[in-house]
Amino acid sequence: MNDIAPLIDHYLAEYARVERDLPGGEAGKKARHVDLRAFAETGFPHTRMEDWKYTSLRPLEKRRFEIADSAEDIDADAIAPFLPDELDAYRLVLVDGHFSKRLSALEGLPDGARVESFAAFLDAEPTAQVRAEEIGDEPGSLTAMNAAFATDGAFVALGRGVSLDKPLHVITVASGAHDDRMSQIRHRFVMGESSRATVIEHYVGLGDKPYFTNAVTEAVMGANAELTRCRVQQESERGYHIASFFASQTRDSRVYNHGFDLGGRLARTDTNTRLVAENAEIHLYGVYAPTGRQHIDNHTRVDHDTEHSISREIYKGVLADHGRGVFNGKIIIHKHAQKTDSEQACDALLLSDKAEVDAKPELEIYADDVTAAHGSTVGQLDEDAVFYLRSRGVDEAGARAILTYSFANALVQKVGIAPLERYVEAALLHKLPGGRGYADLA
Amino acid sequence: MAAHQEDVETLVAEREYEAGFVTDLESDTVAPGLNEDVIRFISAKKDEPQWMLDWRLESYRQWLQMRHPRWPHLHYPQIDFQSISYYSAPKSAKDKPKSLDEIDPKLLETYEKLGIPLHEQEMLAGVEGAEFPKSNNVAVDAVFDSVSVATTFKQKLADAGVIFCSISEAIREHPELVQKYLGTVVPQGDNFFAALNSAVFTDGSFVYIPKGVTCPMELSTYFRINAENTGQFERTLIIAEEGSHVSYLEGCTAPQRDENQLHAAVVELVAADDAEIKYSTVQNWYPGDENGKGGIYNFVTKRGECRGDRSKISWTQVETGSAITWKYPSCVLTGRDSVGEFYSVAVTRGMQQADTGTKMIHVGENTKSTIIAKGISAARGEQSYRGLVKILPSAHNARNFTQCDSLLIGDQCGAHTFPYVESKNSTAKLEHEATTSKIGEDQMFYCQQRGLSEEDAVNLIVNGFCKEVFNELPMEFAVEAQKLLNVTLENAVG
Numbered sequence: 001m002n003d004i005a006p007l008i009d010h011y012l013a014e015y016a017r018v019e020r021d022l023p024g025g026e027a028g029k030k031a032r033h034v035d036l037r038a039f040a041e042t043g044f045p046h047t048r049m050e051d052w053k054y055t056s057l058r059p060l061e062k063r064r065f066e067i068a069d070s071a072e073d074i075d076a077d078a079i080a081p082f083l084p085d086e087l088d089a090y091r092l093v094l095v096d097g098h099f100s101k102r103l104s105a106l107e108g109l110p111d112g113a114r115v116e117s118f119a120a121f122l123d124a125e126p127t128a129q130v131r132a133e134e135i136g137d138e139p140g141s142l143t144a145m146n147a148a149f150a151t152d153g154a155f156v157a158l159g160r161g162v163s164l165d166k167p168l169h170v171i172t173v174a175s176g177a178h179d180d181r182m183s184q185i186r187h188r189f190v191m192g193e194s195s196r197a198t199v200i201e202h203y204v205g206l207g208d209k210p211y212f213t214n215a216v217t218e219a220v221m222g223a224n225a226e227l228t229r230c231r232v233q234q235e236s237e238r239g240y241h242i243a244s245f246f247a248s249q250t251r252d253s254r255v256y257n258h259g260f261d262l263g264g265r266l267a268r269t270d271t272n273t274r275l276v277a278e279n280a281e282i283h284l285y286g287v288y289a290p291t292g293r294q295h296i297d298n299h300t301r302v303d304h305d306t307e308h309s310i311s312r313e314i315y316k317g318v319l320a321d322h323g324r325g326v327f328n329g330k331i332i333i334h335k336h337a338q339k340t341d342s343e344q345a346c347d348a349l350l351l352s353d354k355a356e357v358d359a360k361p362e363l364e365i366y367a368d369d370v371t372a373a374h375g376s377t378v379g380q381l382d383e384d385a386v387f388y389l390r391s392r393g394v395d396e397a398g399a400r401a402i403l404t405y406s407f408a409n410a411l412v413q414k415v416g417i418a419p420l421e422r423y424v425e426a427a428l429l430h431k432l433p434g435g436r437g438y439a440d441l442a
Numbered sequence: 443m444a445a446h447q448e449d450v451e452t453l454v455a456e457r458e459y460e461a462g463f464v465t466d467l468e469s470d471t472v473a474p475g476l477n478e479d480v481i482r483f484i485s486a487k488k489d490e491p492q493w494m495l496d497w498r499l500e501s502y503r504q505w506l507q508m509r510h511p512r513w514p515h516l517h518y519p520q521i522d523f524q525s526i527s528y529y530s531a532p533k534s535a536k537d538k539p540k541s542l543d544e545i546d547p548k549l550l551e552t553y554e555k556l557g558i559p560l561h562e563q564e565m566l567a568g569v570e571g572a573e574f575p576k577s578n579n580v581a582v583d584a585v586f587d588s589v590s591v592a593t594t595f596k597q598k599l600a601d602a603g604v605i606f607c608s609i610s611e612a613i614r615e616h617p618e619l620v621q622k623y624l625g626t627v628v629p630q631g632d633n634f635f636a637a638l639n640s641a642v643f644t645d646g647s648f649v650y651i652p653k654g655v656t657c658p659m660e661l662s663t664y665f666r667i668n669a670e671n672t673g674q675f676e677r678t679l680i681i682a683e684e685g686s687h688v689s690y691l692e693g694c695t696a697p698q699r700d701e702n703q704l705h706a707a708v709v710e711l712v713a714a715d716d717a718e719i720k721y722s723t724v725q726n727w728y729p730g731d732e733n734g735k736g737g738i739y740n741f742v743t744k745r746g747e748c749r750g751d752r753s754k755i756s757w758t759q760v761e762t763g764s765a766i767t768w769k770y771p772s773c774v775l776t777g778r779d780s781v782g783e784f785y786s787v788a789v790t791r792g793m794q795q796a797d798t799g800t801k802m803i804h805v806g807e808n809t810k811s812t813i814i815a816k817g818i819s820a821a822r823g824e825q826s827y828r829g830l831v832k833i834l835p836s837a838h839n840a841r842n843f844t845q846c847d848s849l850l851i852g853d854q855c856g857a858h859t860f861p862y863v864e865s866k867n868s869t870a871k872l873e874h875e876a877t878t879s880k881i882g883e884d885q886m887f888y889c890q891q892r893g894l895s896e897e898d899a900v901n902l903i904v905n906g907f908c909k910e911v912f913n914e915l916p917m918e919f920a921v922e923a924q925k926l927l928n929v930t931l932e933n934a935v936g
Contacts, residue, residue: 335853350865363858367853375873378872
């Protein structure tokens, strides 16, 4: 094992350097210290840990990332390509880990809806901490690192029965203007009883400098609350992206989580939810498309910790070039969680001999009166279908692009926000080999 | 619902272990503990050549560097490897009997009590009498504790050119074959338990099928743990030369006792071009009592390599015994067009825990593998399917189908699935599916409405659940497997 001490020393020194500027009161600072120690004890996860078996963070360990002092002064034009056409949404923009008021648009929020930067929330509430109390355990040293360093993010709190009338588009921009910047982003969505919201978490990278984005999102779901969360990850090819999601779901609450992992040199997402009261429902849909030398790792974990809860999960991977994809879906049905209804599927399309996919759909079941099924496939395009399209006059590359696109498209269509669907489809087609000529399909 | 609840309760209720008895044989046992001297003692006892002793010592040194694996979904106390006696041989082994009729009658008595399948089958009726019917088609190499005490049908097999003997004998008589193949599929340092086995293995079977020969009969070995405090460390090596076929049956039962016993076997299979090996296991060792006291700890490394083109290795197992089962019979598909299969039924009841599954490593082109795993978990049993399907870049057009189904009986048990899929070839096709359910109330209702008793209905449904696997068993074993399963469910209805 290589010596991690210099790495830890760097982050301890970095913390000391920025501590004064971190948002939040004394209680928050104390909690940050606890998390900093937790991170310092273990450092980055390594491949001998089961959860990190297929994803090595050695490239991250070799660098010494630093917190940006303020948002880089980027042009509004720079983020224009990332605004889906015709998308009518509130906008909250973070640049290099700091809220940019200039680029954001949060006017006209409905009564009972509080939407602001996470730093503003921490500064306004003297007892607030980075971690939401309601979520409980958020395992992992990278989560601890985030809880220590978190500079900003989006904070949403909806009162009872409040619906956000438009989606909230949260854009996290890495300016890529300086070497080795890190953004430690923390989002929190507190959904009051019977409230509804749609949040688009959009991660984008500009420039060509290496950077590290470490984002944690928490969702506290009140009874009968509904959250639609669309995560669109388009980091630059020098970007390292780590994102975790923790939800706690009480009675009748519903979370629809859509993930589109398209960018980044290395991306890892951990999506976790705990269903704690009956009739809670989680939908997890994800598309990942590593091409070039990208490495994209999706981990999900659903804890059915109550009777009568529901989970639905579908992940689809499209892997080309030297792309590497990992899927690990864990479903745990706890002892008393009778009448759980759970389904999981993960499919991968390998388009190149140099690509690799590693999938592990796990079930841990401790109750007998449950329905739990999972399926997993790895394969390639149906040659008959390719032939069919070619016989209709589509060239080979085009035929493959169309079929690949339709494989992934089923999950794009589940989003339910037409402008965003078109945007994601176009981005997907743009990535696929031979797909650019068919961008109008979207 | 009420009826079903009763099933559950009675299943949880005690069922005396049928094969629970201790045969009183004077054992030639070495004092507990493990060091290089013990290994030298074992080696000397067996008149082994120097190279074998060196191989054992090398394994032991590797084992010392290794750590006890903790990744399985199993909970058991730390094993004290120094409290185990590593050698135990029945006294009568001193004058090696040449056939079954020379065997210590107590051993035959033991087999009789077990009733499977030595005496169960009419083809073996001749064992107690002096003569074997000519039509016999099962050969038995009986392993009683650590020494093979009898080998039958030797002549018939020898006529076909088949070598079927204990591994100790093979080391003496066929050193060139053993040296060529031993440890080539499961290397000495493969894992913690394989290294331990390589250092201290006491006996096991050796099978060599020459080129073009179809083995004239099913080969069968009885493994049985007897003397208290002795672990059993078998080593089995089966080599099928070009174009040969062999079917090997393995069955185990052990007498009741309170101390946990360790069992760490290694089985290696090698299949050359066009060869086929079928390896079937029924494992029914003492599972411990209702509270998890006693029972066998079963840590087995089984692996076959399809070295030749168009070769085939098929594993079939019915696992109903042992307190802890840790076992992943695997296939390395190196040859082109080679085929690997794994069919498994595992039952955990009481406090039994099983972490079992398979690995299919696709190396060659057009290789195919099939995995069918059925898990039944009752009472406080914990069961995990853990499998790996790995497609290497060279394995063009590889194909895998995996199905694992779990049946839960009672709300205190657990069933888990950990399937790993790793694909590095874009022409490979892999499918995996898994389901978990309980016996449906509508299924029970349907059967009972047609006049079946609750017990018959449960038997019918469970047997149907396992049918795909039982169909793969050789006939003799299919009978035993059905019997075992029915016994397990015997008191299912109160």
